Amino acid sequence: MNLRLIRGAFESDLVMDIKPAPACGVMMRTLCFPDEAALADALCAALVEVLSGPHAKPAGILLAGGSTPLAAYARLSRQVQRVDTKVYLFFSDDRHVPPNHPQSNYRNIAPLLKSAGIPNAQIIRVEGERPLAEAVEKYARAIDDFFQAGGHFPLGLLGLGADGHTASLFSADDLARGKDQTAVGVQRPDGLAGVSLTAKTLMRIERLIFAVTGVGKRQMAETLVRNPTSIIAGQVIRGHRAVELWSDRAAWPF
Ligand code: 6PG
Numbered sequence: 001m002n003l004r005l006i007r008g009a010f011e012s013d014l015v016m017d018i019k020p021a022p023a024c025g026v027m028m029r030t031l032c033f034p035d036e037a038a039l040a041d042a043l044c045a046a047l048v049e050v051l052s053g054p055h056a057k058p059a060g061i062l063l064a065g066g067s068t069p070l071a072a073y074a075r076l077s078r079q080v081q082r083v084d085t086k087v088y089l090f091f092s093d094d095r096h097v098p099p100n101h102p103q104s105n106y107r108n109i110a111p112l113l114k115s116a117g118i119p120n121a122q123i124i125r126v127e128g129e130r131p132l133a134e135a136v137e138k139y140a141r142a143i144d145d146f147f148q149a150g151g152h153f154p155l156g157l158l159g160l161g162a163d164g165h166t167a168s169l170f171s172a173d174d175l176a177r178g179k180d181q182t183a184v185g186v187q188r189p190d191g192l193a194g195v196s197l198t199a200k201t202l203m204r205i206e207r208l209i210f211a212v213t214g215v216g217k218r219q220m221a222e223t224l225v226r227n228p229t230s231i232i233a234g235q236v237i238r239g240h241r242a243v244e245l246w247s248d249r250a251a252w253p254f
Contacts, residue, residue, distance in 0.1 A: 028224075028225055028228070028243045028244065028245055029243070029244045029245075030225060030244070030245045030246075030247070030253075030254075031244065031245070031246045031247070032247055032248070032249060032252040032254075033246065033247070033248050033249075034248070034249060035248050035249065036071060036213045036214075036248050037071070038248070039072075039211065039213060039246055039247070039248050040069075040071035040072040040074075040075055041072075041075065042246065043069060043072035043157065043209070043211055043246065044072045044073075044075035044076055044079050045079070046155060046209065047061060047072065047073075047076060047155070047157075048076065048079045048080055048081075050087065050154050050155045051076075051080055051082075051083050051084065051087055051116075051118070052080070052081060052082055052083070052084060053082075053084025053086060053087060054084055054086075055084050055086040055087065056086075057086065057150045057151065057152065058086050058087075058088060058146060058149055058150060058151035058152070059084070059086055059087050059088070059151070059152065059153075059154055060087075060088050060089075060090055060146060060151055060152065060153040060154075061087065061088070061089050061090070061153070061154075061155050061156070061157075062090050062091070062092050062153055062155070062156030062157060062158075062197070062202075062205055063089055063090065063091050063092065063105075063109060063157055064092050064156075064157040064158050064159040064167075064211065065091060065092060065093055065094060065105030065108075065109070065159065065167075066105075066159040066161075068159050068211050068212065068213055069157055069159065069211050070108065070109070070112070072157075072211070073109055073112040073113065074112050076112060076113065076115075076116035076118075077112070077115040077116040077117075079116075080116040080117055080118075083116075083117055083118050083119070083122070085122075087122060088122050088123075088124055088146065088151070089113060089118065089122060089123050089124065090124045090142075090143065090146075090197075091105055091106065091109070091124075091125060091126060092156070092157070092158060092159075092166075092167040092168075092196070092197055092202070093105070093126070093167040093168035093169075093194055093195060093196035093197060094106055094125065094126035094128055094168075094194065094195055095128060095168075095188070095192045095193070095194050095195075096126075096128050096132050096135060096185070096192060096193035096194055096195060097128045097192065098128055098129040099125060099127075099128065099129065101128070103192065104128060106123075106125040106126065106128075110123060110125070124139075124142050124146075126139045126195045127139070128195065132185045132193050132195070133185060135185075135195050136183050136184060136185045136195050139182075139183045139195055140181065140182035140183040143182050143183065143197070143201060144182055147204070152206065153204060153205040153206060154206050154207060155205070155206070155207050155209070156202065156205035156207070156208050156209070157208075157209050157210075157211055158202070158208055158209070158210050158211070158233070159210070159211060159212070160210050160212045160217060160220055160221065160224060160233050161220070161233075162216055162217060162220055163189070163220075164220055164223065164224075164230075164231030164232050164233055164234075165232050165233060166210070166232065166233035166236055166237075167196045167197055167202070167236070168186050168188055168194035168195070168196035169184075169186070169196050169198070169199070169232055169233075169236055170186065170188065170189060170232060171232065172232070172235075174186050174196070174232075175198075175199055175232065175235060175236070178196070178198030178199065178200065179198070179199075179200070180200065181198050181200065182197070182198060182200065182201050183195055183196065183197050183198060183201065184196055184198050199235070199236040199237070199238075202236055202237065202240075203237070203239070203240055206242060207242045207244070208237060208240060208242065208243045208244065209243075209244045209245075209246055210224065210233070210243070210244065210245045210246065211246050211247075212224075212245060212246070212247045212251045213247060213248040213250060213251050214248070214250050214251055215250040215251065216251075217247075217251040218250065218251045218252070218253060220233075221245060221247055221251045221252070221253045222253030224245060224253075225245060225253050226253070
């Protein structure tokens with residue numbers, strides 16, 4: 001592992017053992033930022049680069065839910081100069097709640113996107129107000145139609161739960177039920193149902209960045225790097241060749 005200091009961030013190109021399936025590991029690039037603000041600045045810059053385009057074909061950005069990336073989303077209104085008309089924003093998952101529910105990722109994120117000038121028509125949400133199966137089916141169709149229309153996903157953000165989940169994929173059963181699906185309905189540990197993109201879909205995102213901050217996530221960040229397939233998040237991205245872990249010093253596993 002070679003550590004390089006880049007723009008104040010430590011970067012290590014740590015290549016996990018690539019073993020033959022099913023024990024293959026994960027290629028992972030790790031970046032450590034001095035603090036949450038520096039990480040949010042960098043995440044915002046990565047989002048702005050895709051948002052601005054130009055894009056010859058529809059370009060999707062996958063947004064992580066949860067609290068960690070909100071600081072990056074909040075920075076967009078100050079950084080976005082233009083939004084390419086071919087860019088569409090999707091969510092890695094959402095709870096099965098109406099769009100105005102306090103626990104809706106869409107409710108918490110959409111105002112930040114709109115204040116950055118991103119048109120509502122370019123934000124594709126989970127319709128949590130529908131019955132679960134219908135919400136799953138409709139969101140899966142939106143993703144499938146996007147790919148069918150020649151769309152691609154140059155960038156996706158993911159969070160990492162302290163229990164090792166990502167998106168709303170919490171268990172081996174969630175992975176199994178979503179095996180050949182684009183999206184899957186789940187029962188979350190917090191008692192809510194949820195709609196999540198599946199590992200199959202996440203593997204189609206060309207660049208995946210896990211944004212992880214805080215000392216409470218350090219152990220799980222270390223597991224994601226050193227023993228990825230021992231946790232759900234690592235199983236989800238098994239075999240993906242462009243995964244990055246962006247953390248602050250508090251969550252930095254080295
Ligand atoms: C969600 C997310 C989920 C989240 C992690 C980390 O809907 O909650 O998609 O996967 O990213 O739970 O959440 P925090 O960033 O709040 O720690």
